[in-house]
Amino acid sequence: MEPVPRSDCPETIRELFAQISPTYDLMNSAMSLRLHRRWRNLAVSMLGLSPGDRVLDVCCGTGDFAIPLRKAVKESGQILGIDFCAPMLQIAYKKRVPMRLALADACRIPLRSESVDGVTVGWGLRNVADYESALREIYRVLKPGGKFVSLDMAVPRSRFSRSLRAAVFKTVIPVLAGVFGRRREYQYLPNSTNTFLSREGQAEWMRKAGFNDVIWRDLFFGNVCIHRGKK
């Protein structure tokens, strides 16, 4: 199957996630070898949150950041998840995730400026057609001193890891995607990593949006990366 380039059309992206929403959680666990929970915990720990803090999860999808975030901010904290795809949010509602949910675009966040202590995005920024606007919006809603983390797939730096990854994309992913009946859609997601920003490119866009102290941390042999920036 031909690689599918990253789409810059929000409607196409929303429709893609609507199509895969029923199988998203299963596929996510399978593709990450169930490690995504560990990576989420690590990303949340990089926010340095305290009990009672207010946090925003942008592109929250089926809400899997809710549990680590709730552990960090405790019962007294407030967590809002936003996503522009209603079927993804419906799965989160059904799972009774411990956060409030709202149908909203990452490029028009329905919060006051400087109103949250931390922002998470998981496998989201790459899927936002206008990620520059989303970064500016995330910066706007963060309080001064607040932190933002983006957890996403990445292209490994080592040639060996890149070859292994290419083999997995060619063999394992199409089989799994075939089992779930969504070959093209699940082919899109990993492939879009190749046409998204590099680690340095993403850090640069974060700085352009205003973030400072931008760092990143590679995981899973460089196949996953967490970026963090401060306001």
Ligand SMILES: C[S@@+](CC[C@H](N)C(=O)[O-])C[C@H]1O[C@@H](n2cnc3c(N)ncnc32)[C@H](O)[C@@H]1O
């Ligand atoms: C790969 S899923 C990630 C879901 C979740 N963050 C997670 O960690 O599993 C990407 C999500 O980004 C959402 N998304 C893409 N563009 C968006 C936008 N402009 N505004 C809000 N959500 C968006 C999609 O609807 C989808 O739910």
